[in-house]
Amino acid sequence: MIKIEKRNDVPIxxxxxxxxxAIILTILGGGIIFYILGFNPIExxxxxxxxxxxxxxxxxxxxxxxxxxxxxxxxxxxxxxxNNWNIGAEGQLTFGxxxxxxxxxxxxxQEGFYxxxxxxxxxxxxxxxxxxxxxxxKTYFNTNEILVSLMLVYVSKLLLDYLVVGPWSNPExxxxxxxxxxxxxxxxxxxxxxxxxxxxxxxxxxxxxxxxFILYKTYLGFQIKVSGLSLKTAKYAGFKGKTMILVVxxxxxxxxxxxxxxxxxxxxxxxxxxxxxxYGFTAIIVAFLGRLNPFGIIFASLVxxxxxxxxxxxxxxxxxxxxTGQVFQGMILFFLLASDYxxxxxxxxxxxxKNELRH
Amino acid sequence: xxxxxxxxxxxAIFLLGLNVSANAEFKVGFVYVGPTGxxxxxxxxxxxxxxxxxxxxxxxxxxxxxxxxxAERVIRQLAQSGHDLIFTTSFGYMDPTNKVAKEFPNVKFExxxxxxxxxxxxxxxxxxxxxxxxxxxxxxxxxxxTNTIGYIASFPIPEVIRGINAMTLAxxxxxPEIKTKIVWVFTWYDPGKEAxxxxxxxxxxxxxxxQHTDSTAPVQTAEKAGVxxxxxxxxxxxxxxxxxxxxxxxxxxxxxxxxAIAARDGTWGQQDTWHGLNEGMVAMAPYNSAMGxxxxxxxxxxxxxxxxxxxxxxxxxxYDQKGNILVAEGKVADDGMLAGMSVYVKGVEGDxxx
Numbered sequence: 007m008i009k010i011e012k013r014n015d016v017p018i019x020x021x022x023x024x025x026x027x028a029i030i031l032t033i034l035g036g037g038i039i040f041y042i043l044g045f046n047p048i049e050x051x052x053x054x055x056x057x058x059x060x061x062x063x064x065x066x067x068x069x070x071x072x073x074x075x076x077x078x079x080x081x082x083x084x085x086x087x088x089n090n091w092n093i094g095a096e097g098q099l100t101f102g103x104x105x106x107x108x109x110x111x112x113x114x115x116q117e118g119f120y121x122x123x124x125x126x127x128x129x130x131x132x133x134x135x136x137x138x139x140x141x142x143x144k145t146y147f148n149t150n151e152i153l154v155s156l157m158l159v160y161v162s163k164l165l166l167d168y169l170v171v172g173p174w175s176n177p178e179x180x181x182x183x184x185x186x187x188x189x190x191x192x193x194x195x196x197x198x199x200x201x202x203x204x205x206x207x208x209x210x211x212x213x214x215x216x217x218x219f220i221l222y223k224t225y226l227g228f229q230i231k232v233s234g235l236s237l238k239t240a241k242y243a244g245f246k247g248k249t250m251i252l253v254v255x256x257x258x259x260x261x262x263x264x265x266x267x268x269x270x271x272x273x274x275x276x277x278x279x280x281x282x283x284x285y286g287f288t289a290i291i292v293a294f295l296g297r298l299n300p301f302g303i304i305f306a307s308l309v310x311x312x313x314x315x316x317x318x319x320x321x322x323x324x325x326x327x328x329x330t331g332q333v334f335q336g337m338i339l340f341f342l343l344a345s346d347y348x349x350x351x352x353x354x355x356x357x358x359x360k361n362e363l364r365h
Numbered sequence: 366x367x368x369x370x371x372x373x374x375x376x377a378i379f380l381l382g383l384n385v386s387a388n389a390e391f392k393v394g395f396v397y398v399g400p401t402g403x404x405x406x407x408x409x410x411x412x413x414x415x416x417x418x419x420x421x422x423x424x425x426x427x428x429x430x431x432x433x434x435x436a437e438r439v440i441r442q443l444a445q446s447g448h449d450l451i452f453t454t455s456f457g458y459m460d461p462t463n464k465v466a467k468e469f470p471n472v473k474f475e476x477x478x479x480x481x482x483x484x485x486x487x488x489x490x491x492x493x494x495x496x497x498x499x500x501x502x503x504x505x506x507x508x509x510x511t512n513t514i515g516y517i518a519s520f521p522i523p524e525v526i527r528g529i530n531a532m533t534l535a536x537x538x539x540x541p542e543i544k545t546k547i548v549w550v551f552t553w554y555d556p557g558k559e560a561x562x563x564x565x566x567x568x569x570x571x572x573x574x575x576q577h578t579d580s581t582a583p584v585q586t587a588e589k590a591g592v593x594x595x596x597x598x599x600x601x602x603x604x605x606x607x608x609x610x611x612x613x614x615x616x617x618x619x620x621x622x623x624x625a626i627a628a629r630d631g632t633w634g635q636q637d638t639w640h641g642l643n644e645g646m647v648a649m650a651p652y653n654s655a656m657g658x659x660x661x662x663x664x665x666x667x668x669x670x671x672x673x674x675x676x677x678x679x680x681x682x683x684y685d686q687k688g689n690i691l692v693a694e695g696k697v698a699d700d701g702m703l704a705g706m707s708v709y710v711k712g713v714e715g716d717x718x719x
């Protein structure tokens with residue numbers, strides 16, 4: 007008979023070490039998959055994990071890809087830490103991009119230093135408003151935030167579809183589903199000539215520092231942590247649960263909105279239907295891989311961003327199917343959850359015969 | 366001053382790192398928007414790539430590349446890793462293709478279905494799918510019992526509107542009672558939505574289903590409902606053997622082989638290609654015997670005439686929905702008008718979504 011028991015004293019160092027174990031297991035698992043597919047595993051892994059960042063250009067692309075993931079995951083960590091399961095970051099990203107993009111289009115062909123900040127603020131505001139919907143429904147009508155936030159993803163995507171096909175489509179664009187290219191005054195400044203990394207990366211870094219401060223140095227952060235550990239304790243301690251829920255959703259939504267507006271004012275430069283390859287969902291993996299810790303999330307976003315780039319390089323150089331990238335993301339999450347399970351629980355194999363004798 | 370110097374120095378280092386090209390072997394790269402197994406648009410481009418490979422030229426492809434921020438990186442990476450000619454096979458790659466082309470003047474770029482050729486190393490190409498639609502219209506006009514044709518449309522861009530118009534004009538010619546009903550699904554590939562649209566059209570009395578979307582869901586829905594249908598992009602016959610009358614096939618292979626050889630031999634030049642039945646870029650799958658021998662013969666003759674130029678899909682008089690003349694009697698629409706087509710012809714029901 008197998009018995010599962012909770013471990014009592016889990017060392018905190020081990021808790022932060024398991025993500026590395028998960029990554030190592032993913033690499034090993036990936037090597038085995040490559041081997042089964044008929045590729046030289048060492049060579050395939052090299053093209054997957056090393057080639058994409060072997061030059062500075064590649065590294066800049068890694069940062070570009072990690073920026074939205076990091077921003078969203080930081081926001082999600084507030085929700086997840088306090089037991090609020092916002093899985094609609096993709097929708098908040100899209101709605102932020104819609105509001106920010108709308109402002110950018112409003113200032114089409116105008117100049118002014120104030121335009122970009124307005125666009126960015128509008129994006130954050132849009133994401134925040136959109137995240138408030140599941141938050142308000144949860145606090146005042148007791149709905150399930152998982153369901154509501156997830157369904158709202160489709161609402162915002164359909165709204166974006168409608169806008170880029172209809173009222174906001176480029177008048178000179180032959181009805182193709184996209185808006186005008188934004189003017190330079192609403193584009194993120196490029197950091198280096200010839201590279202695509204843009205000022206959005208500073209937003210992500212600022213988010214990391216600010217969230218660290220909020221989570222570890224303020225009363226709100228304390229409330230979030232206690233609610234995460236035990237809702238009953240939080241209530242007993244007299245925390246105003248409703249306000250906290252609204253606040254964490256707003257933070258989360260604003261971060262996702264920033265990520266969305268960073269993409270459209272950064273590398274994309276317009277609104278169309280493909281502004282995000284599901285960053286909002288991938289960021290959930292990032293948040294957990296980073297242990298919901300702001301600095302852990304930086305590291306996790308780089309690792310997950312690398313799986314995207316690696317999948318491309320592996321296909322270009324070895325023609326390995328591109329979907330291996332998603333397989334890697336799945337494996338990371340699987341190994342992380344599995345090692346967490348083994349970390350918090352121990353499995354005992356009991357000897358049945360002995361038990362029977364006793365009875 | 367110092368700051369600028371530092372910026373340029375760093376940029377120079379980055380760019381040096383960027384230009385480490387691989388060996389000198391001639392290579393062709395392909396960027397696909399979908400998976401190679403979509404049995405539609407990407408599948409056919411992949412078939413074209415296989416033909417290039419069969420001609421003895423090394424090729425690489427990257428599939429399912431989103432048309433957002435990722436496309437530029439993939440295209441650049443192909444250019445950087447020693448590919449001499451790169452085909453970007455979806456409209457959404459237009460701006461990234463031109464952007465990367467500027468940085469790699471020695472690499473040739475071919476962008477499908479776009480209209481921007483901002484640098485001398487960018488060509489564009491597309492197919493006159495509307496010629497195939499004319500044949501479908503002729504068949505549909507003859508085969509329908511309810512005089513209602515159901516049309517699943519993707520986006521109201523000129524290419525799609527051209528197809529609707531070409532089909533309707535040809536159907537009217539053989540059956541003046543014909544009505545074209547359209548459902549806009551606003552996607553190129555979404556089997557669920559496409560199947561729903563097909564069902565909605567069948568429920569409204571359409572006994573012929575045609576699609577300007579890429580999945581096989583509409584023909585499968587038609588097969589189940591026992592109505593006729595037409596395949597899109599590739600021969601979809603095996604997905605609905607009873608229902609499919611024929612398919613319009615996008616055959617990119619001859620073009621890809623020709624351009625790859627030209628690039629290898631140094632004879633590649635910038636051009637805007639728009640090939641049709643004549644050059645074989647648009648081809649028809651075998652006709653269903655249920656059409657009857659006479660109709661098959663008629664359609665084959667029309668196919669020959671369209672290819673030779675004896676017949677044209679848009680021959681006047683053509684009127685718009687309000688009855689204004691678009692193309693005068695005895696004239697045919699020129700390529701400029703076709704490329705920018707944005708109104709329905711008479712006989713199409715509804716409005717173009719705005």
